[in-house]
Amino acid sequence: MSERQRLVILGGGFAGVNVAKQVLKMGRGNEEVMLISANEYHTFTPWLYEIAAESADEHERGEKRMMAKSADIPLKIIDERIKVRLGVVTGLEIDHKQVVLADGHTVHYDVLVIALGSETAYFGIPGLRENSLALKSTYEAVAIRQKLAVLVERVKRGDAATINIVLGGAGPSGVELAAELATMAQGLVRRGVIGRNSLKITLVDGAERVLNMMAPKVSRKAEHRLRVLGIEVVLGARINEVRSGEVLVKDGAGMKALPSDCTIWMGGVQPTSTLKSFGLPKDQRGRLLVDDKFEVQGSDSIFALGDAAVYVDEVTKQSLPQTAQAAENAAPFVARNVLLALRRRQLKPYKFVKKWPYSIAIGGSFGILGYGNLTLGGWVGYVIRRLADLRYFFRLLPFAVAVKFWWRGVLEYRKND
Ligand SMILES: Cc1cc2nc3c(=O)[nH]c(=O)nc-3n(C[C@H](O)[C@H](O)[C@H](O)COP(=O)(O)OP(=O)(O)OC[C@H]3O[C@@H](n4cnc5c(N)ncnc54)[C@H](O)[C@@H]3O)c2cc1C
Structure with missing residues (x-):
């Protein structure tokens, strides 16, 4: 592998941060890991209901103010070797291997991981x-x-x-x-x-x-x-x-x-609308279709996981659930394949988990x-x-x-x- 090949990860949610962490854990120390995220936190969503339901009593407001931030883990404390780039991704230029940001900048990648998650789906219900x-x-x-x-x-x-x-x-x-x-x-x-x-x-x-x-x-x-x-x-x-x-x-x-x-x-949720502009294969719901290596179908060195992607097991025809747990579980497999892709070696298939x-x-x-x-x-x-x-x-x-x-x-x- 040539020196300092760059892995770029889009999204600092469960999928993105766990792939970054695992690549650094399993790598040789010469990989550059850049994480592009719209915000400087990884939100631990399983705790959000606690914040929403904290006592709606005026007297306790001051004391509870710190709680508002309690589900947000600052990306910079996860691992100082991860280069965090704050920015909103707006496009992908596959031929030039670069990501386009809302501020007009582009970021080059050797290997890309798309982990942009999902957003609330309203299904066209009036009002x-x-x-x-x-x-x-x-x-x-x-x-x-x-x-x-x-x-x-x-x-x-x-x-x-x-x-x-x-x-x-x-x-x-x-x-x-x-x-x-x-x-x-x-x-x-x-x-x-x-x-x-x-x-x-x-x-x-x-x-x-x-x-x-x-x-x-x-x-x-x-x-x-x-x-x-x-x-x-x-x-x-x-x-x-x-x-x-x-x-x-x-x-x-x-x-x-x-x-x-x-x-x-x-x-309900739907994949983040940013994906619409990416010229990559998607299912009817707009999720990126990935193969058993977690590579986006038909792409070269572009991986996707988490809520933004769908992996269907060939044998059971079941797909992975859209959960933090599934994203976390897939992350080490994706990380291993990312490292293999950076070294131009053959990728390994994912072993499907039926029961969670x-x-x-x-x-x-x-x-x-x-x-x-x-x-x-x-x-x-x-x-x-x-x-x-x-x-x-x-x-x-x-x-x-x-x-x-x-x-x-x-x-x-x-x-x-
Ligand atoms: C209230 C709630 C509770 C949940 N509880 C559980 C639970 O208990 N257990 C469980 O397993 N799952 C739970 N989930 C589901 C879980 O949160 C998701 O499945 C998980 O977050 C998916 O991980 P992800 O990395 O794909 O996406 P996310 O965690 O959503 O991360 C996507 C990241 O990409 C960023 N992003 C999006 N678009 C852009 C852009 N254009 N440019 C830059 N950055 C961008 C987002 O800001 C975000 O940081 C819960 C979800 C919710 C909403």
């Missing part, structure tokens, strides 16, 4: 984008928290009797957020900030069960827990339109309007842990979930930084429960 909040970033988590604080204040002052929150999408993040908001509401009632029936949460999904992609047993446990927390679960109902103050849902019985002071949309362990936090210290048909609910599930977070930080950060970051999160988020 949804304009009249709802989403949860893909710390900024959006804080926006939800602030909106709820204003609504709580109104009830406290006697300007409104109730707060109606409608959440669209009962996938893992929708379930986690709904449950955490319910726990937050219980805290407000306990402290006498609002009355017992002042805050109502409705979780809507077009599927017949919550966590539709998981085993039916998990869905049943989760739905039971949500109802215990006082959440109204509306299933088999599609959001048809969102207006200011109401959400129109359609089920077998027809259309009905749900009053909503705060509509939160957690119903998962854990979902459902309000307070309750979690569901699952692997295939095995499930475990309760505080053990919650504790294991927190330990899985710690494991992730250990992989990414220096030991002391990992412990500090995790412990700060645990202490802060305990106050939510």
